[in-house]
Amino acid sequence: MSLNQLLPVAILLVLLQVVKKQSSLQIGSALLIGAVMSFSYMQSASWVSKWFEHQGLEYSQIGLCITIFIAVLAFALKQKLAAFYIAVISTVALYLSHYIIYLTSFWQNSDAGQSLFIGTLLGSGICLSFSVLLYFLMNAIKYRFGMYPLFTLLAFNSAAKLLVALDLASQIDLITNTSTVWDLRDLLSENSELGRVLRALVGYEATPDLMSVLIYSTSSVLFVLLCYVIPASITKERV
Amino acid sequence: MTKRLFNHCLCCLLFLSFNAASKEYLIILKDHLFYPSQIIIPANKKVKLLIENQDSTPEEFDSFDLNREKVLYPNRKSIIYIGPLSKGHYEFFGEFSPNTARGVVIVSDEGAQHANN
Numbered sequence: 070m071s072l073n074q075l076l077p078v079a080i081l082l083v084l085l086q087v088v089k090k091q092s093s094l095q096i097g098s099a100l101l102i103g104a105v106m107s108f109s110y111m112q113s114a115s116w117v118s119k120w121f122e123h124q125g126l127e128y129s130q131i132g133l134c135i136t137i138f139i140a141v142l143a144f145a146l147k148q149k150l151a152a153f154y155i156a157v158i159s160t161v162a163l164y165l166s167h168y169i170i171y172l173t174s175f176w177q178n179s180d181a182g183q184s185l186f187i188g189t190l191l192g193s194g195i196c197l198s199f200s201v202l203l204y205f206l207m208n209a210i211k212y213r214f215g216m217y218p219l220f221t222l223l224a225f226n227s228a229a230k231l232l233v234a235l236d237l238a239s240q241i242d243l244i245t246n247t248s249t250v251w252d253l254r255d256l257l258s259e260n261s262e263l264g265r266v267l268r269a270l271v272g273y274e275a276t277p278d279l280m281s282v283l284i285y286s287t288s289s290v291l292f293v294l295l296c297y298v299i300p301a302s303i304t305k306e307r308v
Numbered sequence: 309m310t311k312r313l314f315n316h317c318l319c320c321l322l323f324l325s326f327n328a329a330s331k332e333y334l335i336i337l338k339d340h341l342f343y344p345s346q347i348i349i350p351a352n353k354k355v356k357l358l359i360e361n362q363d364s365t366p367e368e369f370d371s372f373d374l375n376r377e378k379v380l381y382p383n384r385k386s387i388i389y390i391g392p393l394s395k396g397h398y399e400f401f402g403e404f405s406p407n408t409a410r411g412v413v414i415v416s417d418e419g420a421q422h423a424n425n
Contacts, residue, residue, distance in 0.1 A: 073403075115381060123387070126379070167368060170379060171404050174365040236375045242330075242389040245354060249394055259372035276373060 072192040074168040076269040078103075079200040081141070081160050084223050087207040088216070089148040099154050103161025111166045111173075124241040133163045134234035141227040142292055145220055146299050199266070217296070222271070224292035228285045229272020235281055247279040330356040330389065337380060338362040340405040348414045354391040361386070367409060371400035374413065391415075 082096065091099075110117075110129075117125040140156035143149065172185070210218050238244045253275040258264050267273035274281060331350070335357055336343045349355045361367055361380040369378045369388065380386050380402075390398075393415045402409025 114379070118381070167379065167403075170366050171368070174404065236377075240376055240378065240388055242354075242356075246390075246392060248392075252394075252396075254373065264372075274375060276375070 072195060073265060073269075074164045075192060075196045076199070076266070077164050078157075078160050079196045080203065080269055081137075081226060082157060083200050083204045084207065084219070084226060085141070085144060085153055085156065087204065087211055087219055088145060088223065089153075091150070091153060095150065095153070096157075099157040100161060102154070103158040104165060106158055106162040107165040107169055110162050111169045114166070114170075127237045127241045130163060131234045131237050133159045134230040134237070137163070137230045138227045138288065141223060142295065145223055145292070145296055217293075220296040221289075221293055224289040224296075225271040227292060228288040229268075231284055231288050232272050232274065232277075232281050235284055244280070249276050249278055250282050252276050330354045332356045332358055335359045335411070336362055337367055337402065337409065340367070340402065340408040342400075342402070342409055342411040345411040346414060347411070348416060348418055349391065349393070351395050351415050351417065352392040354389060357388045357390060359386045359388065360384075365404070367405065368403040369400060370403040371398065371413075373398040374400060376400070377403075 082100075085091070086096075114126060117129055119125060121128050136159045137156055140152045140159065144152035144156055172189075207219055207222070235244070239246045257267075257273075257275065259268055259273065259275050264273060264275070272285065277285070331353065333347050333349065333355060335347065337359065340363060347357075359369060359378075359380055361382055361384060364382050366382055367380045369376065369380055369386070371377075374390050374393075376388055376390060378386055378388055390413065393413075395415050395417075398413040398415065400411050400413065
């Protein structure tokens with residue numbers, strides 16, 4: 070549970086840090102505001118869920134996913150601090166809110182606090198180790214090959230948020246699922262460790278439908294193209 | 309340009325959406341178990357899952373196979389649309405109680421007969 074919710078936040082934070090390093094204070098404040106937003110979001114969840122014929126939560130989550138994509142794109146292009154804050158806070162609010170529900174319900178109704186604590190600690194440890202490795206790997210790639218491999222990974226990571234929005238939209242019947250393009254469940258299940266990491270890193274889906282593939286590829290290409298077309302961001306950070 | 313593209317995408321999404329009547333299936337979550345734990349649905353049809361959480365704690369309906377994730381609040385019904393799906397087994401589980409709350413959606417021709425009846 071903790072791995073699923075913390076890993077996407079950790080990965081995005083690492084990628085943004087490699088694009089442009091922020092101070093510890095800025096990272097800490099973004100995470101803190103995100104945690105507060107996440108808590109407030111969950112406190113109002115039962116109220117929000119009543120909106121739009123009991124589909125308010127899905128609509129709000131779709132909004133957060135689109136916000137993350139736009140904010141990350143803006144950060145990649147202009148490296149503005151505001152874009153960093155919006156991206157991190159939205160991601161924390163989106164992913165950590167589920168974890169807060171889990172923690173509060175488990176804490177109130179179970180005496181297995183020790184196993185919860187150990188599980189959270191292990192999940193956080195794995196996230197931290199993975200994040201440190203990813204940070205040094207991406208930094209090495211940045212210094213060896215420039216910013217474009219980093220932007221490409223960031224594009225895939227951001228496009229994955231649009232896939233989440235698409236799944237939410239079809240979940241509430243806003244759009245209809247199209248035919249499944251491929252089924253890789255026997256080869257690499259999303260439930261496996263590698264599947265979960267790839268899902269958090271680049272939005273891996275074992276059974277994507279046609280619409281998902283189109284949106285994912287189009288938005289990724291658009292993201293990378295914009296990073297090429299708008300040179301200001303590149304010249305500032307060229308190494 | 310981004311704004312125009314966003315508008316185009318939104319129009320496409322709205323164009324593709326429709327509210328055709330979908331077959332409804334009730335699933336009850338009680339004592340961290342799904343009842344029924346096995347649902348047979350028709351192939352290539354969109355269906356509506358009505359999930360009632362009768363427990364006093366929240367649960368999260370999760371399925372990697374179906375690409376679905378939704379928090380089920382206590383003593384409340386939640387709706388999830390799935391499909392159209394090709395024949396096969398699609399597992400789902402409660403993320404907060406993954407060892408007990410487990411189920412499977414079976415997509416088959418038999419499901420089509422159930423739906424017709």
